[in-house]
Amino acid sequence: MTIILGLESSCDETAAALVSDDRCVLAHRVAGQEAEHRPYGGVVPEIAARAHAEALTPLIEAVFRDAGLSLGQVDAIAATAGPGLIGGVMVGLVTGKALAHAVRKPLIAVNHLEGHALSPRLTAPELAFPYLLLLVSGGHCQLLRVEGVGRYRRLATTIDDAAGEAFDKTAKLLGLGFPGGPAVEQAALRGDPKAVPLPRPLKGSAEPHFSFAGLKSAVMRAQQSGHYSVEDIAASFSAAVVDCLVDRTARALESSEGVTALVVAGGVAANGAVRAALQALAENNGIPFIAPPLWLCTDNAAMIGWAGAERFALGLVDGMDVPARPRWPLDPEGEKVRGAGVKA
Ligand code: KG4
Ligand code: ZN
Numbered sequence: 158m159t160i161i162l163g164l165e166s167s168c169d170e171t172a173a174a175l176v177s178d179d180r181c182v183l184a185h186r187v188a189g190q191e192a193e194h195r196p197y198g199g200v201v202p203e204i205a206a207r208a209h210a211e212a213l214t215p216l217i218e219a220v221f222r223d224a225g226l227s228l229g230q231v232d233a234i235a236a237t238a239g240p241g242l243i244g245g246v247m248v249g250l251v252t253g254k255a256l257a258h259a260v261r262k263p264l265i266a267v268n269h270l271e272g273h274a275l276s277p278r279l280t281a282p283e284l285a286f287p288y289l290l291l292l293v294s295g296g297h298c299q300l301l302r303v304e305g306v307g308r309y310r311r312l313a314t315t316i317d318d319a320a321g322e323a324f325d326k327t328a329k330l331l332g333l334g335f336p337g338g339p340a341v342e343q344a345a346l347r348g349d350p351k352a353v354p355l356p357r358p359l360k361g362s363a364e365p366h367f368s369f370a371g372l373k374s375a376v377m378r379a380q381q382s383g384h385y386s387v388e389d390i391a392a393s394f395s396a397a398v399v400d401c402l403v404d405r406t407a408r409a410l411e412s413s414e415g416v417t418a419l420v421v422a423g424g425v426a427a428n429g430a431v432r433a434a435l436q437a438l439a440e441n442n443g444i445p446f447i448a449p450p451l452w453l454c455t456d457n458a459a460m461i462g463w464a465g466a467e468r469f470a471l472g473l474v475d476g477m478d479v480p481a482r483p484r485w486p487l488d489p490e491g492e493k494v495r496g497a498g499v500k501a
Contacts, residue, residue, distance in 0.1 A: 158177050158178060158179055159177060159178040159232045159469060160178075160183065160226070160230060160231045160232055161175070161176050161177075161233050161234070161235050161265070161463075161466045161469060162175055162217070162220075162228075162231045162235065162256070162462065163175075163235045163267075163459060163460070163461035163462025163465055164213065164217070164234070164236040164249045164252060164458055164461060165237050165269070165272070165456055165458040165460075165461045166209040166213060166236075166237060166241075166246065166249030167239065167241025167246050167249070168200060168205070168241055168245065168296070168456055169189065169190045169191075169194060169200045170188070170189055170455070170456040170457070171188045171212040171216060171249075172456065172457050172459075172461075173185070173186055173216040173219070173458050174186070174220060174457065174459040174461070174462045175220050175224045175231070175462065176459055176465075176466055178466045178469070180280070180463075182279070182462075183223075183224040183226065184221075184223035184224040185459045186220055186223070187456070187457050187458070188212040188216055190205060191335065195335050199325065199329070199335065200242070202244055202245070203244065205245050206242065206244025206245050206247075206248060209244075209245045209248040209249065210248050213248060213252055214252070228256060228259070228260050229260055231260070231262060232262060232263075233263040233469050234253045234256050234257045234262060234264055234265070235265040235465020235466075235469075236250045236252065236253030236254075236266065236267065236461070237249050237268075237269045237272065237461050238266035238267060238268070238479060238481055238482060238485070239268065239269065239481055239483060239484070239485040240269060240482060240483060240484050240485040241296075242483070243481060246482070246483070250479075250481045251481075254477055257477075263469070263474035263475075264476075265465040265468050265469060265473070266475040267461045267464045267468070268485050268487060269456075270292060270485075270487045271307070271309075271464050271487060272460040272463070272464045273294065273422040273423050274422060274464075274487065275306065275464045276453050276454075276459075276460035276463060276464075277422055277448070277449050278467070279449070279453065279459065280449055280450060280453060284417070284420065286303060286304055286305050286308075286417070287303060287304045287415065287417065288302075288417050288418045288420045288447075289301075289312075289409060289410060289413045289416045289420065290302075290303050290420045290421070290422060291421045291422075291435065292421075292423050293320045293402065293421065293422075293423045293424070293425035293431070294320075294321050294424045294425060294456075295325060295424055296319055296321070297315075297319050297423065298314065298315040298318075298367045298369075299311055299314045300312040300314075300365055300405065300406060301488065302413055302416065306467045306468060306473070307468070309488045310488055310490075311486070311488035312365055312409045312413070313364065313366045313367065313405060314366060314367070314491065315366065315367040316359075317368050317369060318368075318369040318370050318373065319369070320398060320402065321338055321423070323372060323373055323394075324337045324338040324341050324398070324428075325337035326373050327376050327390075327391070327394050328341050330377055330380055331376075331380060331387045331390060333391070341391045341395060342429065344387055344391035345388070345391040345392040345395040345430070347388040348386065348389040348391050349389050349392055349393070350392040350393055350395065351393070351396075352386075352389035352390075352392065352393055353379045353390055353393035353394075354393075355372060355376065355393050355394060355397040356371055356375055357372075357400050357401050357404070358372055359401065359405065360401055360404045360405075362408075365406070365408040365412075366405070367402075372394070372397055376390060376394050395428075395430055399430050402434070402435070403434045403438050406419070406438060410438075416444065419435060419442070419444055420447045421447075421448045422448075422449060422454065423454060424454055426448055426449065427455055432448050435448070436448075
């Protein structure tokens with residue numbers, strides 16, 4: 158059995174996990190930074206980096222305690238090397254390098270997006286390549302054909318905001334606080350999804366790309382009009398996002414011959430309405446729908462450890478000179494899209 162220590166620190170969650178190649182999460186811990194960032198209504202990079210530096214070592218000690226293992230018993234150390242907020246990424250990667258050097262074990266530099274992309278295979282052993290992945294997080298909104306470990310073909314991306322970013326901005330506008338996704342989801346459950354007429358940007362367009370900036374502006378106008386309750390705006394916004402995600406994913410499915418499953422990953426995959434709508438889409442297309450459990454959707458280190466295990470099995474390890482990368486596309490060949498500003 159191979160055991161990998163996974164480390165994650167690319168945004169506002171510090172996490173450590175011990176994962177084995179037979180799909181056991183031996184221990185995993187996540188420390189959020191909501192309290193530190195809440196006064197600013199969003200993630201402040203400098204505050205995040207300092208919080209990672211404080212939290213990471215105690216978390217690593219804790220997962221070894223939880224699992225009853227010692228550092229000498231791991232076979233490799235996998236750390237997120239990007240994309241993300243560079244200060245935080247450096248904290249995790251440098252820690253990973255130091256530990257790997259200390260016990261003379263290989264280092265695996267994991268792309269955070271690959272962590273999300275392969276995470277469904279940790280809990281669904283039957284999930285085989287190639288699969289169509291909707292990767293929806295705070296920084297990314299992409300459709301990818303996952304052909305193998307390290308082999309990703311990007312079919313679509315957002316031309317402006319990511320879906321999670323839209324949830325976070327809507328939450329801020331509606332005074333629902335931070336982090337926004339879960340707060341908007343809760344408010345939406347008490348509202349009428351048909352109450353506010355909102356646009357579905359790019360719905361029906363030929364390429365399966367996404368756009369959420371216009372939706373965000375429409376939410377702002379609805380809120381400023383004073384005609385609608387927070388719950389109705391939240392419900393109408395969620396319905397619009399779900400519609401867009403489903404329409405764009407359906408378009409990508411049309412051109413994705415031979416995929417074994419429709420898979421969703423990333424923080425927005427924790428949303429119940431998103432999961433239900435994608436499940437129905439998969440059923441209509443006669444393919445299985447696979448979504449990781451909620452704790453594996455939002456940022457965590459088990460997915461980094463698991464991606465590390467998948468890479469390790471193929472002999473894909475990295476040197477001590479591997480850099481921390483603020484930007485790191487999964488598919489470097491992915492065409493540049495009009496207006497696409499890839500957020501860290
Ligand atoms: O994957 P993740 O933890 O971090 C990034 O890599 O970005 O995703 C975080 C994003 C945030 O924008 C958050 O608001 C969103 O995922 N999110 C949700 C839900 N839980 C988290 N969005 C909608 N509904 C949720 N339940
Ligand atoms: Zn993420």
